[in-house]
Amino acid sequence: MIERSLQALRQALAAREISSVELTQLYLDRIARHDPQLNAFITVDQTRSLAQARAADEQLARGEAGPLTGIPIAHKDIFCTRGWLTTCGSKILGNFVSPYDAAVIARFAAAGAVLLGKTNMDEFAMGSSNETSFYGPVKNPWDASCVPGGSSGGSAAAVAARLAPAATGTDTGGSIRQPAALCNLTGMKPTYGVVSRYGMIAFASSLDQAGPLARSAADCALLLNTMAGFDERDSTSLDRPLEDYSRELNVPPGDKPLAGLRIGLPDEFFGEGCSPEVMRLVEAAIADYRQLGAETVAISLPSTHLSVAAYYVIAPAEASSNLARFDGVRYGYRAPQYQDLNDLYSKTRAQGFGAEVKRRILIGTYVLSHGYYDAYYLQAQRIRRLIADDFAKAFRQCDVIVGPTSPSTAFKLGEKAADPVQMYLSDIYTIAVNLAGLPAISIPCGFAGGLPAGLQLIGDYFTETRLLNVAHRYQQTSSWHLQQPGGFA
Amino acid sequence: MSLTLEQVHRVAHLARIEISETEAQSTLGHLNGIFSLIEEMQAVDTQGVEPMAHAQDLAQRLRADHVNESDGLDQRSAFQAIAPETEAGLYLVPKVIE
Numbered sequence: 286m287i288e289r290s291l292q293a294l295r296q297a298l299a300a301r302e303i304s305s306v307e308l309t310q311l312y313l314d315r316i317a318r319h320d321p322q323l324n325a326f327i328t329v330d331q332t333r334s335l336a337q338a339r340a341a342d343e344q345l346a347r348g349e350a351g352p353l354t355g356i357p358i359a360h361k362d363i364f365c366t367r368g369w370l371t372t373c374g375s376k377i378l379g380n381f382v383s384p385y386d387a388a389v390i391a392r393f394a395a396a397g398a399v400l401l402g403k404t405n406m407d408e409f410a411m412g413s414s415n416e417t418s419f420y421g422p423v424k425n426p427w428d429a430s431c432v433p434g435g436s437s438g439g440s441a442a443a444v445a446a447r448l449a450p451a452a453t454g455t456d457t458g459g460s461i462r463q464p465a466a467l468c469n470l471t472g473m474k475p476t477y478g479v480v481s482r483y484g485m486i487a488f489a490s491s492l493d494q495a496g497p498l499a500r501s502a503a504d505c506a507l508l509l510n511t512m513a514g515f516d517e518r519d520s521t522s523l524d525r526p527l528e529d530y531s532r533e534l535n536v537p538p539g540d541k542p543l544a545g546l547r548i549g550l551p552d553e554f555f556g557e558g559c560s561p562e563v564m565r566l567v568e569a570a571i572a573d574y575r576q577l578g579a580e581t582v583a584i585s586l587p588s589t590h591l592s593v594a595a596y597y598v599i600a601p602a603e604a605s606s607n608l609a610r611f612d613g614v615r616y617g618y619r620a621p622q623y624q625d626l627n628d629l630y631s632k633t634r635a636q637g638f639g640a641e642v643k644r645r646i647l648i649g650t651y652v653l654s655h656g657y658y659d660a661y662y663l664q665a666q667r668i669r670r671l672i673a674d675d676f677a678k679a680f681r682q683c684d685v686i687v688g689p690t691s692p693s694t695a696f697k698l699g700e701k702a703a704d705p706v707q708m709y710l711s712d713i714y715t716i717a718v719n720l721a722g723l724p725a726i727s728i729p730c731g732f733a734g735g736l737p738a739g740l741q742l743i744g745d746y747f748t749e750t751r752l753l754n755v756a757h758r759y760q761q762t763s764s765w766h767l768q769q770p771g772g773f774a
Numbered sequence: 775m776s777l778t779l780e781q782v783h784r785v786a787h788l789a790r791i792e793i794s795e796t797e798a799q800s801t802l803g804h805l806n807g808i809f810s811l812i813e814e815m816q817a818v819d820t821q822g823v824e825p826m827a828h829a830q831d832l833a834q835r836l837r838a839d840h841v842n843e844s845d846g847l848d849q850r851s852a853f854q855a856i857a858p859e860t861e862a863g864l865y866l867v868p869k870v871i872e
Contacts, residue, residue: 384852477829491828520835521828594814605789612790614865619858626868627790635792643791644804647782650789651805664815666825671818673826706807722829 286311287447288769291356291504294450298345298355305345305355309338309399312357316402316448319773323424325433325442327362328370329402337399344397353511354397359449361440362403363410364495365484366390369400373486374408374418374436377611377618377637387484388516389453389495396511401449405439408639409608410460410488412436413711416702417641424698425468426770427736431695434464440498441468446773451499451508455485457492458596459690459715462727465498466690466739469729469768471756472498473505476746477722478523480509481516489603490521492596492719501766502728502756506531509749525747533754541578542758548574549584549683554714559692562733567689570730570740570759574687577758584679584686588671592717593709595672598652598665599720604642605649611637644705673721680745685755689714690727690739714741724749728756729765737765776806 286294286303297303313331320326334357341355365371365383367390372378386394393400407417415423415438423438425431426446433442437454441464444452454461456474465472473496480495487493497508509530516522536542548571555564571581613619613633620632638646652661679686692713701708718725723743730740740759744752760766782802786793793801843849850863859866 380856382856384849384856517835517837521830521832523830523832588818591815591818594812597808597812598815613858614867615853616856616858623868626870628792629868630790631787631792634790638791643793644801644808646789646791647785647801647805648808651777651781651785654785654788660816661812663825664818664820666827667820667823668815668818670823670826671820673829704807705804706811709808709811 287315290501291353291451291499291507294356295353299350305338305341305399306335308355309334309357309401312401312449315773319446319448322429323426323442323446323448324421325405325423325439325446325448326359326402327372327374327405327420327439330369333369334399334401341397341399351395351397352507353393355399356450357399357401358393359401359404359440359443359452360390360393361406361437361452361454363406363455363486364390364453365486366400366403369403371403371486372420373410374406374420375638375642376419377633379419379618381617385484388481388518389485389512392511392514398511404437404443404452407436407438408642409486409604410436410455410457411604411641411645413459413463413708414696414701415439416698417639419639422698425695426773427469428695430697431736432467432698434467434691434695436460437498438464441465441470441472444468444470444498444500445770447769451497451504453495453512454498455493455495456719457488457600458719459712461496461498462715462725462739462741463691463712465727467695467737469737469766470498470500471502471505471726471728471766472496473509473726473749473753474718474724475509475513475749476724478521479749480512481514481519481522483516483518487607489600490607491603492600494719501760502726502753503531503534505726506534506753528750530750530753533750534757538758538761543574543755544578546579546685546755547683548579548581549679549686550581551584551586551589551679551686551688553586553589554688558713559689560694563689563691563693563738566731566733566738567740571687573759573763577762582683584682586675586679586717588668588675589717591668592672592720593713595665595668595720596716597648597709598661599669601645601649602653602662603649605646605653608642608646613637641705669720672717676717676721676723685752686743688741690741691715694733694736694738718743722746724752726752726756728759729768731765732768737768777802777809
């Protein structure tokens with residue numbers, strides 16, 4: 286059962302081959318057995334999950350099933366969930382039981398999904414290794430001495446170890462795609478504005494976007510169908526007609542299913558900076574794409590090497606403003622002892638935030654402060670424009686841009702934790718996509734030394750359906766995405 | 775460019791994060807490392823480039839100015855139930871005016 290696709294689970298539930306209660310219990314048992322090694326979940330609540338599963342079974346019996354009725358889904362602990370602890374990986378929200386549901390949570394509930402648990406993450410989604418979580422690091426199911434990637438590391442580890450059929454994540458600079466690559470999953474960041482940010486705890490609002498982490502592109506398409514849609518409560522939500530992201534997947538594959546597809550290969554993604562083992566796997570996947578009928582064209586994204594620099598001005602600037610709300614007054618942690626109001630704020634925030642979050646708040650405060658705004662913040666926004674223009678130019682020559690998702694396979698726990706700059710550079714291939722607001726997907730493309738590597742496919746705005754199809758065609762003729770880590774029987 | 779210890783204290787104060795002398799020292803090292811990465815931007819000529827605040831150049835949506843939550847008082851109690859300290863529907867903080 287745990288190897289079945291979401292579509293197959295749906296059919297099994299509809300055919301009464303298994304009930305939602307049985308399916309949910311199966312996963313809850315797997316979490317109880319294996320999560321102590323992985324630490325992928327922050328909150329699991331058997332009683333609530335099973336109650337939702339029972340309600341789903343009743344719906345199924347009445348023939349009122351929605352697209353995901355009865356299927357358990359794990360959610361990143363960044364999504365406010367009514368009545369559930371919602372920590373965002375931080376001590377400062379260690380007691381925060383949300384009084385309302387995020388749009389993503391509500392949409393999954395409306396589609397009939399069962400909430401399986403809240404997954405571990407880097408604190409406030411700031412990290413690329415899941416080591417900044419107040420609730421402890423997550424281990425990579427492929428090698429427990431390695432990181433699962435971040436910030437959606439708990440979601441990735443949970444799905445990779447088959448502790449959940451699928452999960453949600455959020456991606457501000459690569460936080461869905463990089464853990465997907467490091468854990469052998471398919472993970473998609475949609476176009477900015479496609480998924481509502483309502484109730485999704487904000488890190489950098491102009492970059493944050495939610496998306497699915499799953500075992501295949503086909504599963505991601507089903508999940509995105511539930512997640513995407515206009516929401517007037519998010520001022521940057523885009524009012525567009527709904528689309529079926531699975532619609533191209535069911536076209537029977539011909540001999541050359543991707544004939545006519547132009548794949549752009551940016552010089553900048555194939556130079557120095559990527560490990561040779563990962564590069565070999567990426568090159569092999571590109572050769573496979575040629576077999577599927579795609580042609581490749583050389584392109585250039587000359588400003589992308591500036592993306593990490595621009596990102597570490599823009600994201601901390603937005604974060605310093607967003608995280609001002611955590612003040613120990615209205616919700617969350619409050620320092621036990623303080624002198625006056627300023628002292629209450631300063632002690633609450635000093636005790637409630639971890640080191641990486643504080644660093645980013647300080648960077649953001651500095652770059653926005655008087656005398657530095659033009660040199661840093663405005664300059665970063667101008668570079669952001671150059672980066673977006675690079676992509677716009679490239680998409681006149683190609684349909685999809687392909688390269689590595691991450692410059693290496695999973696690194697060791699602790700390896701980069703002491704050096705923020707090294708950690709930041711693990712996102713060199715993913716960050717530019719967030720700055721431009723484009724959709725991108727990471728898919729498994731092989732193993733180096735027993736650890737998975739990811740191939741990143743970047744599309745023009747609103748081409749999620751095509752990206753999912755391009756990923757799906759590869760997965761129809763490869764088996765990398767079907768490989769699972771040992772030790773999780 | 776590199777920051778001074780004094781600037782670290784100043785920024786920490788602006789951000790309302792209490793910071794000890796030892797923390798300020800290690801933070802200074804980390805921040806200078808990060809700023810040396812950021813400095814890469816400064817060599818780029820961006821004259822005439824329009825700053826990009828957002829992925830989609832859209833006008834901000836407006837809505838009618840009316841109450842759209844029907845159960846205002848229930849919301850208040852639900853939201854205040856999770857606050858550190860409240861009284862009579864108000865959030866309590868240390869005395870600001872003597």
